[in-house]
Amino acid sequence: MAVADNCSSRGGGVHVTKSSPQPVDAQEQSDSGRSGADCIPGLVSVIMAAYNCEAYVGEAVKSVLAQTYQNWELIVVDDASTDQTAEIVQEFANRDARVRLLRNERNVGPYPSRNRGIAVASGEFVAILDSDDVARPERLALSVAALRDRPELGLVGGTSWQIDDEGTIAGHPHPKKPRDDAHAHQRVIEKSRWAFVSGSCMVRMSVLRQLNGYDEFFRYAGDLDLLLRVSACSRIGFVPEPLVMVRHRAGRISTRHRHEQLALARTAQAQFRAKQKGIAFNREVEFENQLARMKRELGPLDYGPLRDHYRTGKMYLAGGKIEKARREFAHILRELPWSWKTRARWLYTIMLLLKRRLASWLTGQHDRDSQAQ
Numbered sequence: 079m080a081v082a083d084n085c086s087s088r089g090g091g092v093h094v095t096k097s098s099p100q101p102v103d104a105q106e107q108s109d110s111g112r113s114g115a116d117c118i119p120g121l122v123s124v125i126m127a128a129y130n131c132e133a134y135v136g137e138a139v140k141s142v143l144a145q146t147y148q149n150w151e152l153i154v155v156d157d158a159s160t161d162q163t164a165e166i167v168q169e170f171a172n173r174d175a176r177v178r179l180l181r182n183e184r185n186v187g188p189y190p191s192r193n194r195g196i197a198v199a200s201g202e203f204v205a206i207l208d209s210d211d212v213a214r215p216e217r218l219a220l221s222v223a224a225l226r227d228r229p230e231l232g233l234v235g236g237t238s239w240q241i242d243d244e245g246t247i248a249g250h251p252h253p254k255k256p257r258d259d260a261h262a263h264q265r266v267i268e269k270s271r272w273a274f275v276s277g278s279c280m281v282r283m284s285v286l287r288q289l290n291g292y293d294e295f296f297r298y299a300g301d302l303d304l305l306l307r308v309s310a311c312s313r314i315g316f317v318p319e320p321l322v323m324v325r326h327r328a329g330r331i332s333t334r335h336r337h338e339q340l341a342l343a344r345t346a347q348a349q350f351r352a353k354q355k356g357i358a359f360n361r362e363v364e365f366e367n368q369l370a371r372m373k374r375e376l377g378p379l380d381y382g383p384l385r386d387h388y389r390t391g392k393m394y395l396a397g398g399k400i401e402k403a404r405r406e407f408a409h410i411l412r413e414l415p416w417s418w419k420t421r422a423r424w425l426y427t428i429m430l431l432l433k434r435r436l437a438s439w440l441t442g443q444h445d446r447d448s449q450a451q
Contacts, residue, residue: 123201127191128209147219221280232312235274236321276301299342341368
């Protein structure tokens, strides 16, 4: 049985509010002929939603151009950026016909933008890449091989390296690797949680079409919702390699919309479990309840920027960049001096720095003694 045959449509008995299609300009009207049911075998459609990321989008596009698997198309949907993002992508499109640029007339968010890109894509497989991340050269090749070798898989993903604003690797692969495909699938089905980094996923186009793409109700947690719905109708596979380099920077959705993202993620998990049990579920009510709970648990203060500093500090600490880690933890302590967890990590970085300086001093003293002799 083909993997898409088991996939039910997006609603699945649960009411879904769909966004109206975004208008396209006259130049893009010709794209509508590409949204038919036929896919080009072996072609990978890389979908990239971009908004005000002129500092990083060029590197993201170059990482696609550098893939060892060259049978791809890159569809970048500019979400009404106010900087030079669209102009940078257009320069690449002028040089390589495989790169295409679509422009939203107004800002609609990442998931409606991805859906727009998917609607005109022609590939047998769809890979998502964020506009500030970097795909490793083997990313497409490894994912396509996994899907071709295992016809029962509807989606595959892997781990990632963490990079800082400058693009240097600053941490170990994240998250911890599942043992195998079965372990990855079990983590999704039984725990309703991610088995790997969302930006490393590749999905069969047939599955995406059966599921009607991303559910735009989950505006800040659409990746998790899609993974759960795919797992209900096909197997989830794991590629045991870091496939992307995820840029860790301030101002992300998880920082700016922390309460809503957590509430939507828990709503997606509750909806998935309700479908498994075949019970009625009102996700609008569930979301409001979860949002109120998140605000009670997390409090009214905006800790988002401080969370960014904490995560960045941990990332630098794991990557051996001790002085940078110390600075991140010190910034938090100036705002939250009572944070014992941050203070413990800050003291740990101080200890490591002193240890390094002592070792350096002892090495220098030994060299001086040797020269004196």
